[in-house]
Amino acid sequence: MKNIKTLFVWLAFLLLAAQFSQAQTASQEQIEKGKYLAVAGDCIACHTAPEGMPFAGGLPMHTPFGVLYSTNITPDKNTGIGKYSYELFRQTMHEGKGSAGHLYPAMPYTSYTLLTEEDTQALYAYFMSLPAVMQVNRDNEIAFPFNLRFGLGFWKALFAEDTSFEKDPDKSVNWNRGNYLVNALGHCGECHTPRNFTMELDLTRPMQGNVIAGFEASDITPGRLIAQGWTKPELASLFKNGYSDKGTVFGEMSMVVYHSLSRLNESDMNAVTSYLLDSDKPVEAKPIIARTPDKKAAGHNTYVNMCSGCHGLEGQGKPKIAPAMQSNATINRPSLYNSVAVLLRGIPSQKYNATTAFYAMDSFEELSNQEMADLINYMRKAWTDESPNVTADQVSRIRDELEGDGLIGVGSGHAEF
Ligand code: HEC
Ligand code: HEC
Ligand code: HEC
Structure with a gap:
């Protein structure tokens, strides 16, 4: 009788152990999956401060109402999300409501609400598996009344929905x-x-x-x-x-x-x-437009003197130094915003991965609005399909906007990774 009891205990134990190890392997897979999903969801970009520990939060985000800081999403019980149940995590990702209440939409839950249940679970498994980092969240510097989280509830009630992703059966x-x-x-x-x-x-x-x-x-x-x-x-x-x-x-x-x-x-x-590109098939390349630039056009001299050293006399670019201006997507579009912004701000040297980096491009803020319009028109006419209809007034408006935000001549603040 005693032996039978022991046998039962052992059997129960073995069954449990088998279940447990199954759960373990499933969750290891889940963690790996969650890790990849966190990359595809770019969680690290917002939840890591410059020089900070990964996912420990503290990145300042500038909003029209003040500065908001991202939070610690490592599983530390007191300063991170260690106490989050799966249900609360799900609610945070899908409805923008965490332990502190309604979240600011700087956390892109309006998109993450489309995540599948399976993927939300994998993300939870991954974040809970990370080393806990003790780092207290910074207080936001948000002006009244936007600092009141219940106000966000009204915004959300009006605009944010917990929708789910729907496949289009007509597409692949x-x-x-x-x-x-x-x-x-x-x-x-x-x-x-x-x-x-x-x-x-x-x-x-x-x-x-x-x-x-x-x-x-x-x-x-x-x-x-x-x-x-x-x-x-x-x-x-x-x-x-x-x-x-x-x-x-x-x-x-x-x-x-x-x-x-x-x-x-x-x-x-x-x-x-x-x-x-809304196409499973290869999309046909449009041939590169290579016209001979008009040497008499306003803008020609500016380009030759200030730009051609890096971007090439024919706008062909130089490998490892500067991109081509021929068919350049920044110039080859109706909106001239980035063409002007790049010239006024400059671009700091950027490292894209272990082997690829480009030179920095200085700001050319000293060019007048008219000179800048002429220069962009010159490049549009020489190397794109866009009509060369940029005016000094349009450039002036963008300059004012960037000046107001203190962005002239400073490049992009995000170049060093
Ligand atoms: C565009 C920036 C941005 C991205 C990308 C982002 N977050 Fe957030 N997240 C925030 C901000 C800002 C907050 C804090 C919002 C607040 O305080 O109202 C936040 C809050 C959270 C919270 C609530 C934490 C707490 O302290 O209660 C969780 C959980 C979270 N994010 C998870 C994620 C995950 C997982 C991803 C990637 C799938 C992600 N976030 C991507 C900006 C972002
Ligand atoms: C010292 C070299 C240098 C000079 C001089 C220079 N550029 Fe650039 N330019 C670059 C580099 C490098 C980039 C790409 C930087 C990056 O994105 O990492 C760039 C990017 C651009 C872009 C954005 C397009 C894209 O695909 O990235 C435009 C538009 C542009 N330059 C126009 C000009 C014009 C017009 C002039 C002359 C007024 C000029 N550049 C002078 C190096 C230069
Ligand atoms: C945090 C803001 C932000 C997010 C998120 C973002 N982009 Fe962008 N994207 C930009 C900005 C700013 C530019 C213009 C600068 C440039 O051309 O690189 C841009 C430009 C582009 C361009 C044009 C590049 C060119 O050379 O003309 C493509 C294509 C693009 N994004 C695709 C994407 C895709 C796909 C995603 C989502 C996976 C995405 N972007 C998410 C900010 C963003």
């Missing part, structure tokens, strides 16, 4: 995966979609471009990208290396490439580029 698995990566995890629209006066994303104009921190997160709708001549391999090169035949990334986009897009696996990269 690849395209749907791209849609999910771009709109849910990648939260590309948080920068690229314009906002209306309530700061709500204007979903009637998805990805049509929005100025953020002094550069325009440009129009990346399929129509625009195709008109600029982007192909899947060129977009993949831009996202993998930070540059392509159509130029480089700069400003906030450098961070997105460095921390997130460049680390996607090949099949996800293919999905993202297929979705952005």
Whole structure:
């Protein structure tokens, strides 16, 4: 009798142990998956302060209402999210409501709300597996009444919905995966979609471009990208290396490439580029427009004297020094915002990955508004399909805006990773 009892105890133990080890291996897989999803979701970019511990928060984020600091999302019980149950984590990611109450939409839960249950669970498993870092969250410097979190509840009640991702049955698995990566995890629209006066994303104009921190997160709708001549391999090169035949990334986009897009696996990269160009098939390359620049045009001398040393007399660029101006996506688009902003701000030297870096480009703020308009018109006419209709007035407006934000001549603050 005693033996039978012992046998039962042993059997029960073995069963439990088997279950336990199964749970362990499943969660190891889950953790690996969560780690990759955290990269695709770019959590590190916002939740890590310069020189700070990964995911321990403290990055200042400038909003129209004051400075907001990202929080510690390591599993420290007192200063991080160690006490978060899965339910609370899910609610934070999908509804923007954490242990402190309603979150500011600087945490892009309006996109993460599209995450699948499975992916939300994997993210939770990953964050709970990280080493806990004890780092107290910084107090926000947000002005009254925006510092009152319950006010955010009203904003959310009006504008934010906990929606779930819906596959488009008429599109391929690849395209749907791209849609999910771009709109849910990648939260590309948080920068690229314009906002209306309530700061709500204007979903009637998805990805049509929005100025953020002094550069325009440009129009990346399929129509625009195709008109600029982007192909899947060129977009993949831009996202993998930070540059392509159509130029480089700069400003906030450098961070997105460095921390997130460049680390996607090949099949996800293919999905993202297929979705952005809305085509599973290769998109045909538009031939590079190579006209002989008009030597008598206003702007010609400025280009030759100030730009050609790096960008080439024919706008052909120089490997490892500076990108081509021929068919450059920054110039080859109706919006002139970034063409002007780059000239006024300059770009600090950027390191894209272990082997790729570009020179810095100084600011050319000394050029008058008219000289700048002439220069951009000259480049548009020589090397793109855009009409050379930029006026000094338009340049002046952008200069005023950047001056107001103290951004002239300072490059992008985010170049050193
Ligand atoms: C664009 C910036 C940004 C990105 C990207 C981002 N977060 Fe956040 N997150 C924030 C900010 C800012 C807060 C604090 C908001 C507040 O205090 O209202 C926050 C808060 C949180 C919280 C609540 C923590 C607490 O202290 O209660 C969690 C959990 C969280 N984020 C997880 C994530 C995860 C997981 C990812 C990646 C999938 C991510 N975040 C990506 C900006 C970001
Ligand atoms: C010292 C070399 C140098 C000079 C001189 C220079 N540039 Fe640049 N320029 C660069 C580099 C390097 C980049 C890319 C930086 C990056 O994104 O990392 C760049 C980027 C640009 C871009 C953004 C496009 C893109 O694809 O990144 C434009 C537009 C541009 N330059 C125009 C000009 C014009 C117009 C002039 C003359 C007024 C000029 N540049 C002078 C080095 C230079
Ligand atoms: C934090 C803000 C931010 C986020 C998030 C963001 N972008 Fe951008 N993006 C920018 C800015 C600013 C520019 C303009 C500077 C440039 O051309 O590199 C840009 C430019 C681009 C360009 C045009 C580059 C060129 O050379 O013309 C593409 C394509 C792009 N982004 C794709 C994406 C995709 C895909 C995602 C999501 C995975 C994304 N972006 C997320 C800010 C952002």
